[in-house]
Amino acid sequence: MNSSIEESPFEHNSLKVIESLIDMHKDLVFVYHNNKPILFNQASKVFFGVETLKEFAREFGTLENRFVPHDSYFHVSTIDNEHPWQQSIMSIEESDRIISMLDRKIKPHAFSVTVEIPLDGYELIFFNDITSQLIKRIMTENKTNLDSNTQAYNRTYFEHVSPIILTAATFNEKLIGICLVEFEHEEVEFAQSISESIKNQIREDDMLVRWNDKSFLLLFLISSEEDAHSVSQKIRDTLNQFQATHKTRVCMGLKNKHESIEAIISRCENSLTDTQENFISL
Structure with a gap:
């Protein structure tokens, strides 16, 4: 002992x-x-x-x-x-x-x-x-760690804790998954609806971040690629309810063994920039 x-x-x-x-x-x-x-x-x-x-x-x-x-x-x-x-x-x-x-x-x-x-x-x-x-x-x-409009975590807090998340994932032998959700127009009420809908579908330990005025980042730890795709599908199903009135798209990526969290986020951002499709995956 x-x-x-x-x-x-x-x-x-x-x-x-x-x-x-x-x-x-x-x-x-x-x-x-x-x-x-x-x-x-x-x-x-x-x-x-x-x-x-x-x-x-x-x-x-x-x-x-x-x-x-x-x-x-x-x-x-x-x-x-x-x-x-x-x-x-x-x-x-x-x-x-x-x-x-x-x-x-x-x-x-x-x-x-x-x-x-x-x-x-x-x-x-x-x-x-x-x-x-x-x-x-x-x-x-005090709203210190939360985005005031959507109650998702703010980007500054995420950047503070991301090194600790990486350490925890490595120690617990978990994969890090990222979903980057973008929407066409900057509307506060729509962003609030997106945030609330996603939070209703994710686990307590998943981390939803207001990435910028027209995007959210979801970070989650999972045991397999199959689990990651299940999370991604939940997000896509959630976004589908908004497609009739708001154009959205999502990119899902898994962190490679020697890749930083910043690198996987950049991959998702670049993929969304390079494509016109509503839904893509890495």
Whole structure:
């Protein structure tokens, strides 16, 4: 059960007791020694989809690099470079000690952070999930991550989290699929209808983005090409209901093994530019 990166400074039996205690917590719990993580609990393993801190370091790097760069939260850009992030977050007001991280399904969560120092050189860090109270307020009231007209994610937020999406897809051995939907005229009511109709057909973990005034981007993780084509067909069926009054077209593409997310999006954009057909696929 030992999740240490290196040999633990604890005696073996004491370590087992500590592991059992932190595994009882529903919060995400990390134990640091001399500013390095040496243990994390079962809730953290489930959240990130890894079993050991070696896996975590290999897939994600440091814990603070998992903090979503968002103006409403504490994140890497706000850290005082002269001190570890734990000290930086403890130097601000308690009400501001909030970070956001994406789970293994690319779903955003907000956490309040508590740092306890039981012994000199040791830190117990607790991440209490406050998503239900905070994410809804930030994303609907402040409209920070959402397009104001359609309530799809905005492009800036997508560009912030796309590297994390790529990492998660690689680790979970998933394919990344893209659907780019374009429509002929820039009409707010029509864009709202398109957004609502697509969101009614996709899964909670799929990501619908307002790409520009006349297009939406749908990103989804799937297990096979067959699954990708099923998603694409759902989108086409959804768009068909608008064809009588509004001209639309869609391009579906799968990310190749060594391709970036930006590259697959460019492929879709170029295909739509080069064709006059309503529906195409790569």
